[in-house]
Amino acid sequence: MTLGELCRADFPILSRTVNGHPLAYLDSAASSQKPRQVIEAIQRYYERSHANVHRSIHTLGEEATELYEGARDAVCGFIGARSREEVLFTRGTTEAINLVAQLVGRTLRPADEVLVTEMEHHSNLIPWQMACRDHGAVLRAVPVPDGRHLDLDAFRRLLGGRTRIVAVTHVSNVLGTINPVADLVREAHAAGALVLVDGAQAAPHLALDMVALGADFYAFSGHKLLGPTGIGVLYGRKEVLERLEPAWGGGEMIKEVWIDHAQWNDLPWRFEPGTPPIAGAVGLAAAVEYLDKLGMPRVTVHEQELTRRAQDALAAIPGVTVYGPPSGEGRGAVVAFNVEGIHPHDGAAVLDEAGIAVRAGHHCAQPLMKRLGIAGTLRASFSVYNTAAEVERLARAVATLPAQL
Amino acid sequence: MVYSTVIRDRFRHPRFRGRIVEPQAAFEDVNPLCGDRIRIECRIEHGTLSDARHHGDSCAICAASADVLLEIVVGRATEEAAAVLAAAVLERLEAKIRPTRMRCVTLPISVLRGALASLGGHPDEPVGEEAPPLRRRPDERLREEAPPPPGVPHVKAT
Numbered sequence: 201m202t203l204g205e206l207c208r209a210d211f212p213i214l215s216r217t218v219n220g221h222p223l224a225y226l227d228s229a230a231s232s233q234k235p236r237q238v239i240e241a242i243q244r245y246y247e248r249s250h251a252n253v254h255r256s257i258h259t260l261g262e263e264a265t266e267l268y269e270g271a272r273d274a275v276c277g278f279i280g281a282r283s284r285e286e287v288l289f290t291r292g293t294t295e296a297i298n299l300v301a302q303l304v305g306r307t308l309r310p311a312d313e314v315l316v317t318e319m320e321h322h323s324n325l326i327p328w329q330m331a332c333r334d335h336g337a338v339l340r341a342v343p344v345p346d347g348r349h350l351d352l353d354a355f356r357r358l359l360g361g362r363t364r365i366v367a368v369t370h371v372s373n374v375l376g377t378i379n380p381v382a383d384l385v386r387e388a389h390a391a392g393a394l395v396l397v398d399g400a401q402a403a404p405h406l407a408l409d410m411v412a413l414g415a416d417f418y419a420f421s422g423h424k425l426l427g428p429t430g431i432g433v434l435y436g437r438k439e440v441l442e443r444l445e446p447a448w449g450g451g452e453m454i455k456e457v458w459i460d461h462a463q464w465n466d467l468p469w470r471f472e473p474g475t476p477p478i479a480g481a482v483g484l485a486a487a488v489e490y491l492d493k494l495g496m497p498r499v500t501v502h503e504q505e506l507t508r509r510a511q512d513a514l515a516a517i518p519g520v521t522v523y524g525p526p527s528g529e530g531r532g533a534v535v536a537f538n539v540e541g542i543h544p545h546d547g548a549a550v551l552d553e554a555g556i557a558v559r560a561g562h563h564c565a566q567p568l569m570k571r572l573g574i575a576g577t578l579r580a581s582f583s584v585y586n587t588a589a590e591v592e593r594l595a596r597a598v599a600t601l602p603a604q605l
Numbered sequence: 606m607v608y609s610t611v612i613r614d615r616f617r618h619p620r621f622r623g624r625i626v627e628p629q630a631a632f633e634d635v636n637p638l639c640g641d642r643i644r645i646e647c648r649i650e651h652g653t654l655s656d657a658r659h660h661g662d663s664c665a666i667c668a669a670s671a672d673v674l675l676e677i678v679v680g681r682a683t684e685e686a687a688a689v690l691a692a693a694v695l696e697r698l699e700a701k702i703r704p705t706r707m708r709c710v711t712l713p714i715s716v717l718r719g720a721l722a723s724l725g726g727h728p729d730e731p732v733g734e735e736a737p738p739l740r741r742r743p744d745e746r747l748r749e750e751a752p753p754p755p756g757v758p759h760v761k762a763t
């Protein structure tokens with residue numbers, strides 16, 4: 201049995217039908233489905249242990265705190281961070297990146313530079329546009345001239361003495377390209393720049409090792425990683441976090457407060473003001489444990505096999521253009537494609553009628569769409585629970601699209 | 606079939622697709638959700654919308670909506686044309702449209718209003734289903750991308 205067939209039964213939603221067909225959920229890059237283990241962990245938490253964390257001395261408060269801080273340890277192990285102080289909980293990737301853009305943004309001086317890439321999700325672009333605007337810094341972008349890969353020579357040319365931070369995605373949410381982030385980090389550090397990696401499309405699919413990767417910041421979302429919405433992670437290298445002033449104030453992030461000043465709390469709480477998403481952290485811990493049990497290397501092999509099959513099957517259909525690196529290169533679990541003469545939204549509507557859920561549109565990556573010279577694409581994306589049979593269903597349905605419109 | 610016969614027919618064989626030479630009124634807008642882009646050009650004679658054409662890059666629903674909309678309004682007084690609601694278009698499309706796709710139906714209506722507004726119409730009235738998309742100035746033309754807001758630095762690619 202393949203991994204997909206093995207773990208499908210853990211995902212209750214996958215047994216429902218859509219428009220009279222069994223659901224083929226091929227939109228996990230937008231948000232993944234949740235295994236029973238995650239749903240039950242959240243329910244158990246609310247039914248037995250809910251209270252506010254850190255503040256309450258009673259039993260429930262202690263249980264909730266233990267679960268919340270236990271989730272931090274689970275994530276710390278999952279991403280190979282050196283210590284739990286480096287793991288901050290946020291609402292998601294977007295909030296994590298905005299937090300870094302504020303923390304680092306305030307250290308920017310006029311004419312400093314921020315280096316992004318043309319393949320960033322808007323959530324790793326707009327916060328940097330805003331930081332540059334607010335601090336008089338210059339935003340530069342590494343181009344994607346072949347529509348598939350970053351231009352690494354251009355990266356080296358653009359990386360200069362004024363570059364303060366490089367913000368780059370680990371895996372493109374459109375092309376699936378896996379960027380050589382460890383190399384980029386090495387070069388950026390040599391040039392004296394910090395590096396933030398957007399791991400939203402990598403953390404659910406690749407084994408992570410923060411120490412080996414070397415990035416200063418790494419952001420990802422729980423809801424794309426079999427976990428609940430409303431929780432995300434910002435990994436920050438301890439030496440870097442220690443140097444930064446908190447951007448947001450409130451309860452929990454302080455040690456002692458006077459009317460006109462305050463002393464900041466230790467890491468990681470210094471950057472987590474207010475009541476955190478406790479249930480979200482509990483669910484994320486269950487998701488991480490679930491993936492650990494499956495084994496991330498096995499998850500990667502399974503998803504890359506599905507992705508390769510999808511890419512080959514779609515590319516073989518007349519009139520279909522598949523975007524991203526060539527088959528066999530290895531990519532994240534997404535395949536973006538277009539069918540000649542068919543608008544992506546029409547394509548997605550017809551596929552939905554057949555019970556197949558795919559994403560259509562610009563995927564929050566308009567600069568990349570402009571580079572590709574298109575308004576949008578269809579996108580199939582995969583997770584642990586998908587099967588080769590679903591890929592075949594997709595290909596068969598895509599082949600009939602022109603006849604349906 | 607997912608789409609009605611009318612939608613598929615109008616998408617494949619539009620009757621009002623094209624351009625007007627030296628139009629008296631024209632407007633164009635995008636649907637920020639999906640990037641659909643549609644432009645409507647109008648010929649106006651003695652207060653009557655004597656001819657109109659649409660073109661752009663859009664999904665089948667949006668293209669069909671634009672086509673039946675122009676069929677409804679051509680030959681009518683401009684105020685009347687600007688008052689057409691989504692219900693009239695939906696009726697002609699003979700289709701049930703999901704809430705997530707209603708913007709595709711209403712975009713051409715607000716674009717037509719944008720065009721007629723340059724003659725002094727009532728562009729800000731609701732189109733009947735939901736708020737029309739963000740409107741640009743009527744004289745704005747099709748462009749690659751909006752300029753950055755004041756103060757946002759231009760991204761320099763190499």
Ligand SMILES: Cc1ncc(COP(=O)(O)O)c(C=O)c1O
Nearest residue numbers: 292293294321323373400401421
């Ligand atoms: C590459 C990438 N970055 C960032 C995000 C934003 O994630 P979220 O919406 O969970 O904050 C996404 C997902 O939409 C993504 O694919």
